[in-house]
Each structure stands twice: as C-alpha cells, then as structure tokens.
Amino acid sequence: MDLSIGQPHFPVPDAIKAAAKAAIDNDKSGYTVTQGIPQLCEKIGTWVTEQYRQPDRDVIITSGTSGGLLLALLFCVDPGDEVIIFDPYFVAYPPLIALCGGVPVIIDTQPDFRIEIDRVKAAITTRTKVVLFNSPANPSGAVASREVVRDLAALCDRHGVLLISDEIYRVFTFDAPPISPAEYNPNTLVVDGFGKAYGFTGWRLGFTHGPRALIEQLAKLQQFTFVCAPSIAQHAGLAAWDCDVSPMVNDYRRKRDRLVNALRGKYEFTAPGGAFYVYAKPPKGSGSDFVARAIERNLFVIPGNIFSQHDTHFRISFAVKDETLERGIEILLGMVE
Numbered sequence: 001m002d003l004s005i006g007q008p009h010f011p012v013p014d015a016i017k018a019a020a021k022a023a024i025d026n027d028k029s030g031y032t033v034t035q036g037i038p039q040l041c042e043k044i045g046t047w048v049t050e051q052y053r054q055p056d057r058d059v060i061i062t063s064g065t066s067g068g069l070l071l072a073l074l075f076c077v078d079p080g081d082e083v084i085i086f087d088p089y090f091v092a093y094p095p096l097i098a099l100c101g102g103v104p105v106i107i108d109t110q111p112d113f114r115i116e117i118d119r120v121k122a123a124i125t126t127r128t129k130v131v132l133f134n135s136p137a138n139p140s141g142a143v144a145s146r147e148v149v150r151d152l153a154a155l156c157d158r159h160g161v162l163l164i165s166d167e168i169y170r171v172f173t174f175d176a177p178p179i180s181p182a183e184y185n186p187n188t189l190v191v192d193g194f195g196k197a198y199g200f201t202g203w204r205l206g207f208t209h210g211p212r213a214l215i216e217q218l219a220k221l222q223q224f225t226f227v228c229a230p231s232i233a234q235h236a237g238l239a240a241w242d243c244d245v246s247p248m249v250n251d252y253r254r255k256r257d258r259l260v261n262a263l264r265g266k267y268e269f270t271a272p273g274g275a276f277y278v279y280a281k282p283p284k285g286s287g288s289d290f291v292a293r294a295i296e297r298n299l300f301v302i303p304g305n306i307f308s309q310h311d312t313h314f315r316i317s318f319a320v321k322d323e324t325l326e327r328g329i330e331i332l333l334g335m336v337e
Helices: 014-025 038-052 064-076 093-099 117-123 146-159 212-223 231-241 246-263 287-296 322-334
Strands: 057-062 082-087 103-108 128-134 162-166 189-193 206-211 277-281 314-317
Touching: 014 231, 038 057, 038 206, 038 231, 057 064, 057 212, 064 093, 064 128, 064 162, 064 189, 064 206, 064 212, 082 093, 093 103, 103 117, 117 146, 128 146, 146 162, 206 212, 246 277, 246 322, 287 314
Parallel strands: 082 103, 082 128, 128 162, 162 189
Antiparallel strands: 057 206, 189 206, 277 314
C-alpha cells in the first residue's frame, strides 16, 4: 500500500485534457513569451487584482512552483544571506537555498506546527533576506491562523525582509478559506501552481505574483534559465483555471476525516487543516525505524527526517483511492496493537 505519494490521485479533468490536445493539434508547441501567454497572465492577473486590490501587483507563469521558488531565491539571495524556514519544511527548501549560496535558518514549530512570531523576530539578523512560508504546509498539513499570517506579514514588512509565500496547496484548505500574507503585506511574493489543484503535476505549470519590479527581475532570470513555462501546459491552464475543483477538495476532506478519526488515540498528530497529509509520531521509536517496519508490511510512508531536523515523525498521504486508504489504515492500526 502506497501512502507516500505527494500528488493527487484523481485524473486530469476532461476539459483540461481537451485543451492540451487542442494546443498540440493547433501547433502551439513553440516557445512562448517568457512571462507567459498573455491570455493566461491576464486571467490570473484579473483574479489577483480582485483578491488583493494592489495595482502594482503582476504575474509570471513559471515551470512549476519549484521553478518560481528557484527564480525568487536566485534573485534575492547572495552567498551568506540567511533564509528563515520552518521545521518541518518541504524537502526542497534547504537544497534550493544552498544552491543560491544562502544559509537556512530553521525555526522549530513542533509539536503543534504553530509559528511563534517572537521566535521569528529573534531569528532576524542583518543577513536575513527572506522568510519562506508555506500554508497549507507540506508535510504537516498545518494551516496558519489569520493572526499568525497577519503578524508574520507585518514583521517582514517592518524589517524589510522579503516574505515568500508558497501556496501550492491553496485550494486544499478544508476548514476555513485560505489566507495569504499578501493580504497584509503588498511586498509579499506568492508562488502557486496548477499541478496539485488539477492533477497534472508532471506538466510543470506554476505562477508567481508580487510587486511588478520584482516580477520583472524574475522574468529576466527565467529568460536565461527555463526560457518559459511549457507551452502546451499554459494553454491547458486556461481551461484549468475555470474548472471547479470543489468535488476533489470535498473528497480529500472526507479522506482526511476518515484517517484522522481512525488514528486518533493510536498515534500522536495534529489534525491537518489542509494539503493531503497527516504528519504523525509513532508510539515508540524513531520515524525512520517506524517506516522500515511499515515497509516490511508492504506499507510505504515517508520518514519525517527528510522534512525535519528531527527523526520523530512520518508522513502519510491520503491522496489515494478509498480502498488503498482503508488498507493503509488497517496496517497502521495493526502496527500499534
């Protein structure tokens, strides 16, 4: 049973497939303008304007969310600069920071994965260039409260530190509407994408929005690195933007509730408010030892030490079919009997 995969299990909606096929049939296969095809930039830009009412905000289409993150860090981080991240973190954050010559400054959020603003304030130095924030978060599924988002945005604005908000799981927020720090700090750079929301992670389509002057610099970097986001995916993105993903979100909320209710009292965890993961602590032993024992029972989950300085947890993905989830739950419960 594979509960390790960090991508949606549902098929790409038919309208999106049709748009991709039409782009191929109509020979939309060449380079696009670096910033993205105008139709898609305009569609996302209209939404951004309606959401934030910030006239200086602009959009760039990127090669996945990771592409947007890399462009942002390459532009903002010089060797020796510090980037604040929160433990547990997405596995790629420290390597991306290191690639740019930066130094990750890690703030622990265990055991409940709540960000303490005073700890962030204490970690800011003259070398701090970026705070990298992710909500809903991978691997914990934690969703920051409005108060935390507001205070983090204000802190970064006050200290002149760029706040990068990774919102790739934005649509998978189960208990309340998603909150972006861009609501409170217009200098926030938001990275987002299509792959998780619409089930086409392999098509590598993301977007980033932020202050126009910063987006212009990211476009220059993209011109000489990725050149542009995949052309076929951009045309598919036009159709994707108008697709209703609420049935998929509701399905994942139901799966979240099933998993949380089944494991409550058997494992230590904080119920996730978003994404599609439960980040659990085994009753005894390290996270990696637990994963090794799970593999012996043909259950695949991810050890927490790839997301953290601590080897205390493991990540379960509930982005799977119901029968797979039920079999996984059966094995997990059997391991603590």
